[in-house]
Amino acid sequence: MEGDLKRVLAHETGLEPKEQRLLFRGKEKENDECLHMVGVKEMSKVILLEDPASKEKKLEEMKKDQGILKAYEAVALVRVEVDKLSEKIVALERAVRGGNKVVDKEFVVLTELLMVQLLQLDTIEADGEAKVQRRIEVS
Numbered sequence: 001m002e003g004d005l006k007r008v009l010a011h012e013t014g015l016e017p018k019e020q021r022l023l024f025r026g027k028e029k030e031n032d033e034c035l036h037m038v039g040v041k042e043m044s045k046v047i048l049l050e051d052p053a054s055k056e057k058k059l060e061e062m063k064k065d066q067g068i069l070k071a072y073e074a075v076a077l078v079r080v081e082v083d084k085l086s087e088k089i090v091a092l093e094r095a096v097r098g099g100n101k102v103v104d105k106e107f108v109v110l111t112e113l114l115m116v117q118l119l120q121l122d123t124i125e126a127d128g129e130a131k132v133q134r135r136i137e138v139s
Contacts, residue, residue: 005035009048019054023047064127071130075137078117078124082137085113
């Protein structure tokens with residue numbers, strides 16, 4: 001049966017049976033066909049092809065994975081910038097609590113820089129876990 005051959009080929013090639021197409025004498029053989037009934041004998045030439053639909057699906061998954069990775073990296077970059085700004089805010093807070101005068105402009109600049117980072121987070125297109133990471137960073 002073709003199913004048995006596909007299982008053996010899956011082990012050898014790494015292609016799942018549903019991703020395989022078997023050709024014998026130029027015609028594709030269906031999963032339910034018995035190969036010996038259609039003329040396949042020992043040492044007959046059978047051609048294995050990867051199903052184009054499964055190949056396309058793998059490419060789509062790779063693109064999606066790359067998009068998620070890109071979103072993670074973008075969120076991480078924003079997180080680094082926010083951490084730097086957070087340190088500056090803590091320093092300003094210490095200065096104010098220590099009785100030092102702080103120019104209002106410093107608060108305005110830090111607020112604006114934080115808003116820029118928030119806008120950058122807003123522009124990151126993310127799905128799944130990357131979207132959760134973006135949401136955590138916003139809150």
